[in-house]
Amino acid sequence: MRVAAAAAGLWLLSLGSLLAWWGALLPPPRTEPPEARVPRRPARGSGPKPPSLARDARGGSLKTFRALLTLAAGADSPPRPSPGERRRHVPAGGRPRPEEAAAVHGGVFWSRGLEEQVPRGFSEAQAAAWLQAARGARVVALERGGCGRSSNRLARFADGTRACVRYGINPEQIQGEALSYYLARLLGLQRHVPPLALARVEARGAQWAQVQEELRAAHWTEGSVVSLTRWLPNLTDVVVPAPWRSEDGHLRPLRAAGGELANRSQAELVDLVQWTDLILFDYLTANFDRLVSNLFSLQWDPRVMQRATSNLHRGPGGALVFLDNEAGLVHGYRVAGMWDKYNEPLLQSVCVFRERTARRVLDLHRGQDAAARLLRLYQHQEPGFPELAAFADPHAQLLQRRLDFLAKHILHCKAKYGRRAGT
Secondary structure, three states, X not given: OHHHHHHHHHHHHHHHHHHHHHHHHOXXXXXXXXXXXXXXXXXXXXXXXOOOOOOOOOOOOOHHHHHHHOOOOOOOOXXXXXXXXXXXXXXXXXXXXXXXXXXEEOOOEEOHHHHHHOOOOOOHHHHHHHHHHHHHOOEEEEEOOOOOOOOOEEXXXXXXXXXXXXXXXXXXXXXXXXXXXXXXXXOOOHHHOOOEEEEEOOOOOHHHHHHHHHHHHHOOOOOOEEEEEEOOOOOEEEEOOOOOOOOOOOOOOEOHHHOOOOOOOHHHHHHHHHHHHHHHHHHHHOOXXXXXXXXXXXOOOOOHHHOEEEEEEEOOOOOEEEOOOOOOOOHHXXXXXXXXXXXXXXXXXXXXXXXHHHHHHHHHHHHOOHHHHHHHHHHHXXXXXXXXXXXXXXXXXXXXXXXXXXXXXXXXXXXXXXXXXXX
């Protein structure tokens, strides 16, 4: 019996040692960080649908939106990587190439280096100076040509400054132009949109006193509101870059994990940073008169993506200039059902974002007050034109739904391609 007991004890001791050795080979249990607990697919359907405002798809709270970027409220510089972030997550598509790793951080955000190389474009100081100058300017000449549609005019002020005066075929075009401009400022995209000021056509007023004949020839309605933007010389045309230069109607998705950023020059990458902002902006405003119109034209013109893009130019410093935004927000929202079959796939083709733009989008999503904030900014800057602040409730709701849809898309990209600390 004693021998049997001793043998049994030795067997149990050997088994325990074997289990301990095997357990040491197993990887430690892994916990999923809060930012990974997000919906895996963006909303689908014929139009953008707002995500749940109370809970996420797994029943979690909306803290996932705050945890997405872990950004301090109001900060404009990208956050520094956490000390524990030493290894990069390798997406299913394979290990990122060195040039891709340098271009993108966190899997879905353009790098700080690239953001710093984006041309400065228009500043807040320039916008304030133009608003003051245009309000007090006296128009001494109005000429045809150089400012788009035939109803617009190229104006010359008494001090020699030239400006484009845009006259809408109907008031909602100038309203769309003005509100799109102020939405760009809310999003931090003012560097791409020329400074704008509003004026009222008053033939007897001091501003227009020297151009009576030109006003009559233009057939502008007395009392109508027009927009004034500084005339920009030396602009050049812009062609859609790959991956959106499609001849078969199929968009090539832009993401860091798929190799789309490989073998691109620094100048090409800086351009792509600006294009991703443009696509987000045009989706939010439902602007169909730029890249979306090119996609629409592919059905009969397979080479349209190889030609200049409407209402988009490059300034002398290299910044993209988003011109003629009058199709946005108001008219664009009225016909959004017709154009969203192009706008939504275009948005979903982008899974790399400028981090500060994503931050602004998520902030407007969390606040659920985008239209109110937009109108407050507009009324503060342009108190003399209250009629353009009459933003219909359905349009205000649609703006918020589009922001919600965009926020959910950013979360989807973060969940799918984002690199989590310690992975």
